[in-house]
Each structure stands twice: as structure tokens, then as C-alpha cells.
Amino acid sequence: MRGLNVCVLGPAALIVTAVLIALTPMTSGAAEQRQPLSVTDDQTAAATDSPAATNTSETIIAADGTVCDVTDAAITWGLKESLRSYISGTIANGEWTVSDGATYETPDFGWTAGSGQLDAGSGTLAFDGSLRLTGHDGILDTTLAGLEIVFDGSTTANLVFDVFGTTQEGLPVDETDVEFATIDVSSITVAAGTALLESAPVVLTEAGSDAFGTYPAGEEFDPITVTFSATPDCMPQPQDVNQALLSALIIIGAIIAILVAIAIVLVLGRRRRRNRAEAM
Known part of the structure; x- marks a missing residue:
């Protein structure tokens, strides 16, 4: 026993x-x-003490430590350098135009005053502005509008567009809320109340390929840079x-x-x- x-x-x-x-x-x-990968104690204190984190009339409102109401998000993105070169070249003989708040300064398109809410790393930031691509004597006439970045708390966010007009092949398209591309957000940081995602990889999705034409799913587009006010707890937590x-x-x-x-x-x-x- x-x-x-x-x-x-x-x-x-x-x-x-x-x-x-x-x-x-x-x-x-x-x-x-709740601790982002690159946030130090000093940075956390700075974020807490910053006007953006404490003044509810400005860019961010912290609620229960995990919710951020963002109103100052900004994007810098070149879309795709080879596409810009093709459209402006002698073959397509086309151009691009921006409107409704979107901007262009060589070599990047810009969106500002993005707004939305992040709740413990998940949520959507929406931007005003349209980007219109034309060429081939009017055969190509594609507009990208209604830009959104959708976070789900993982290492990947979705870049969403409304896509309408005609593709490079002249096919009509009129699609809303297209999950156009994925963004690798694993390198996002927050310091002094500001979130920064710098030169993050962007990859075209199947839905984006179907709506946009020209490129297959999996095609790499130009890296994207995104900034917005945030506190550490409301940030995406890869x-x-x-x-x-x-x-x-x-x-x-x-x-x-x-x-x-x-x-x-x-x-x-x-x-x-x-x-x-x-x-x-």
C-alpha cells in the first residue's frame, strides 16, 4: 500500500x-x-498627462481606460508607385485627382481628420476624401472613396474603400465597403499620447483585386503611415x-x-x- x-x-x-x-x-x-510593446513607463505617464488624453474637447476622450474617441487620425500613402508611373506615362496617358479632403503631395496621397473609436484595440477610423484614377482615353476611371481602417485587436487591420467607376479593362464597378487591402499593424507604437504606424506593409486582398482590377490578390502596395491620438490601453494589442x-x-x-x-x-x-x- x-x-x-x-x-x-x-x-x-x-x-x-x-x-x-x-x-x-x-x-x-x-x-x-494592456501594455503595448513599445510603451515605457515615462511614455505612459506622458500620454496620461498630455492634453490629448485629458481634455475632452480636443482629440481624444478616454473612458474606462480602454476606449478612445479619435478625431485627428492622418494617413500618408503612395497607393502604388508603379501604378502612378503607369498612369502618368505615355501608355495610359492619364492622371489622378483628389477631392473632398484628400490631398496629394509627391509621392504620397494624404487623408486627415480621420475619426472613430477604438475600444481595447478594436474599432474603425473613417476618413473623408476621394481619389480618382483616369487613363486610356477614359476607359480607366476608378474612384476610391470612403476610406476606413478597421482594427480587430490582431496584428492585421483592414483597409476599406468604396470603389466605383470603370476598371483598367473598362469593366463597370460599384462596390461599397470593399476590404481592399490588409495592413500589418504589428509595429504600431504609442508615445506621449500619439499612436504611430510607420511604413507598414499593405497587401491587396481578393475583394480588392476583384473591385480594382489590374493586380492579383497578394500584390504588395506601397507602405502606409498612420498617426492618431491614443492612450496605451485603447491601442491595438498585437x-x-x-x-x-x-x-x-x-x-x-x-x-x-x-x-x-x-x-x-x-x-x-x-x-x-x-x-x-x-x-x-
Whole structure:
């Protein structure tokens, strides 16, 4: 009986240890998951003390520490350099025009005064402004309007457009809320109350390819730069996904350890019973 108790207590201790290890990252991660990757204590204090974070009549309103109402978002984006060169060249013999708040200063298009709300890393920033591309004696006449950036708290955001007019092939298009491209937001930072996503990769989606024409899904467009006022807690939290994955892997490991421990108990118990039977 004493031997059996040792065999049972040993794996039992292993099980308890594995469970505690599995739970530790989840509980400690909950306290840490609000901390953006590149925010220091000094930067957090600066963000809290900044007028943007404390004055509700200005660019950001913090509610419950996780919600930001943004009114000063700005985008700098060249769309695609090779496309601009093609449109302005002798083959397409075309041009681009901006209106309704969008701007162009070589080599980038710009959108300002974007507004929206972020709640613990998820939400939408919307921008006024239209970009019209024309060429091939009017065959190409595509307008991109209603720009939005949609965050979901992961390392990828969606760049959304209304697309209408005609494609380069002359095909009519009239699509709203097209998830035009994805943006890699894993490098987003926040300091002194300002979020910065600088030169982030942009990749055309299947929906964007269908609406825009010219390029296949997966085509890389020019990198995009986005700024807006924010506090650390309301920012997109790409590291949360990594923490969740790590916690899941640890839990799986703990479960495997538990199963192995149970198997050891059963095998040892069966062996001891067999040895007793043979001794009798």
C-alpha cells in the first residue's frame, strides 16, 4: 500500500504542478496584456498627462481606460508607385485627382481628420476624401472613396474603400465597403499620447483585386503611415494574440503531462498487482 501511495502521490504532484504552470501565464498575462510593446513607463505617464488624453474637447476622450474617441487620425500613402508611373506615362496617358479632403503631395496621397473609436484595440477610423484614377482615353476611371481602417485587436487591420467607376479593362464597378487591402499593424507604437504606424506593409486582398482590377490578390502596395491620438490601453494589442497562443500551448503541454502521469499510475499499479499475484 505504501508503494502504491508513492506511485499515486508522485504523479499527483506532477499534475498539480502542471496545472499551476498552465494557469500562471493566463493570470499574469491578464495584467500585462494592456501594455503595448513599445510603451515605457515615462511614455505612459506622458500620454496620461498630455492634453490629448485629458481634455475632452480636443482629440481624444478616454473612458474606462480602454476606449478612445479619435478625431485627428492622418494617413500618408503612395497607393502604388508603379501604378502612378503607369498612369502618368505615355501608355495610359492619364492622371489622378483628389477631392473632398484628400490631398496629394509627391509621392504620397494624404487623408486627415480621420475619426472613430477604438475600444481595447478594436474599432474603425473613417476618413473623408476621394481619389480618382483616369487613363486610356477614359476607359480607366476608378474612384476610391470612403476610406476606413478597421482594427480587430490582431496584428492585421483592414483597409476599406468604396470603389466605383470603370476598371483598367473598362469593366463597370460599384462596390461599397470593399476590404481592399490588409495592413500589418504589428509595429504600431504609442508615445506621449500619439499612436504611430510607420511604413507598414499593405497587401491587396481578393475583394480588392476583384473591385480594382489590374493586380492579383497578394500584390504588395506601397507602405502606409498612420498617426492618431491614443492612450496605451485603447491601442491595438498585437502581443495579446501571442500571449493567447503561448497560454494555449502551455495548457496543451499540461494536459499531455496529466495524461502521461495517469498512464504511469495505471501501469505501475497494474505491475504491482501482477507482482503480488505472482508472489502469492
